[in-house]
Amino acid sequence: MFLLGFFLGLFVGLCVWVWQQVNLNRYLEGLLQPLSSHSHKITNIKLLLRPRVRQEISMVNRQREDLQRSLSMYRELLDFAPLGYLQVDEENQLLWCNQQAREILYLQRWQPGQVRLLLELVRSYELDQLIEQTRDWQKPQVQEWVFHPSCEDAKVMTELKSMFLRASSLPLPTGQVGVFLENCQPLLDMKQERDRSFSDLAHELRTPLTAIRLVAETLQTRLEAPLDRWVNRLIQEVDRLINLVQSWLELTQMENNPTMQLNLEMVEMRSLITSAWETLEPIAQRLSLKIAYSGLESIYIQADKSRIYQVFVNLLDNSIKYSPPGTTIHIDTKIISTNNGQMLEINIIDSGVGFAIADLPHVFERFYRGDKARHRSPVNEVNSTTGIVGSGLGLAIVQQIVIAHGGLIKAMNHPETGGAWLQIHFLQTMTNSPRQDYS
Structure with missing residues (x-):
């Protein structure tokens, strides 16, 4: 009885194999039908192509299986990653997201395999704008914003807290966009x-x-x-x-409080810079330091006079500390036209050793002091007027004051003097006279 079952199964298997071979031959004959006019060559072509086609089909099947395994592996890695990740198509429909993204964006209504508009699931204008910009510009983008989550359950809604998110997006083929999400709220807290x-x-x-x-x-x-x-x-x-x-x-x-209370008035910049230098001049004279000003005779900006005076006292005091004796500190002011109007540019350049390249991104961080950046002479430290020698707070305070005025400050090394080059930009300028040079 056992042998009968074995031979019966073997017979059925052989029948299935013969049936598959017949179907394959018919399929190949259909492919070669347009060549029927050359019937004397078809037999040879069949014999040559049949093993090759089987090999190619087998290879394609293996490649498909490999791709499926790779896709599963990458999704498992992204699910395990500490960052959120989501991917949308050219119509901003959510194709896939990992577990972290579902938790960050509260995507309880989305299930794997569903294709829905991202804006239906996440009410975030900033995220939608980031995706559109990435697709339009075809460049990676980074954006930070405060995300206010929402859900359908009113009781749960009252318990949800806003969080500070940082998103990094990158363009993908066929109009798709991938976005990495990072919850920065714990670090901010x-x-x-x-x-x-x-x-x-x-x-x-x-x-x-x-x-x-x-x-x-x-x-x-x-x-x-x-x-x-x-x-x-x-x-x-x-x-x-x-x-x-x-x-x-x-x-x-x-x-x-970045939008600190400012007592705004029209401030004439050259006289303010001169006043700041006069405060520091006794120290500069001990080191035989001079100042060279080049710029407009009268140039005004709307600012808090005491705060801007504090900016220049800190910057000039910083230049005095690091300038070799007998050198000159250069101050240059000029007007630059932009799409938003006129902008005042102020450059303060000394002749010291400048900043170390590794320290430039951290110059305005509080308490940051580069070990090899700028050598301090003991005399200069003693003669400092700020009272916070080596504290690392002076430039941090300067940056906050400039930002509060809607401006920007940048630290560089000057290509000619080799010393520190601090550049400030202010908007809303008003000038009353042509450019002149003073020394």
Whole structure:
């Protein structure tokens, strides 16, 4: 009985194989039908093509299986990735997204395999605009925004919190676009908590520092040389700490409130720069430093005069610290026409060793000091007028003030002098006279 079943199965298998071969021969004959006029060659072509066609079909099947395995592997990797990823077609229909993207964008209504418009699933104008720009410009784009999630359940809606997202998009073939999503809200919360902690600490430090200075002033009147020099040194260090704490509080306030309250008025820039230099001139004279100004005789911008004065005091003081004795600090102002109107460009150039290339992206970060960037001479450090020598806060404060005025500041190295080159751009300028040179 067992042998009967075995031979019966073998017979059925042979019949199926013969049937497949017959169908394959018929298919090949159909392909070669247009060549029927050359019947004497068809037999040879059949014999040559039949093994080749079978080989090609087998190869195509293997390639398809390999592609399916690769696609599955890549999707598993993206599902495991810490970043969200989504992909849309040329009509902005969501083709696929990983688990992280579903969690970040609250895509509960979407199921794998569905093809729906992304805007129906995610109410985010910024994300939609990013995708359109990427497709139009055919270049990778990066955008940051605050995302306000939504869902159909009203109870859950009240519990959802907004989050700060960063999206990086890239164009794909046939009009598709891929977008990587990163939830930056935890980092932002950590930064805000850190700033609050440091601000509280700075507030608490001001009182004991003031008390220490009062004690030092009392000792200063009761001590004679050479002991009084130690008290004088103590007062200098306490003043430096007090200024550092005050600068930290000021910078934190600026960062937390970018649209700080400004007392705007029309400010004449050349006289303001001259006033800032006159404040620092006693220090510059000790080092035989000079200033060379070239620009318009009268140039006005709408700004907070005290804040802009603070900007130039910090920048010029920074240039004095790093300039070799006997050199010149160059200041150049000029008007540039843009699509948004006129723009004032101010260049401050010294003749020091400049910034290290690796430090340039971090120049305006708080407390950043490059080890090899710019050598500080001890004399220059002692003669600093900012009171925050080496703190790394001066340029950070400058950047926040410039940004609050709607401007930009950039750090470079000048190709001719080799020294630091700080460039500021302000909009809304008004000039009253032609260009002249002053030294």
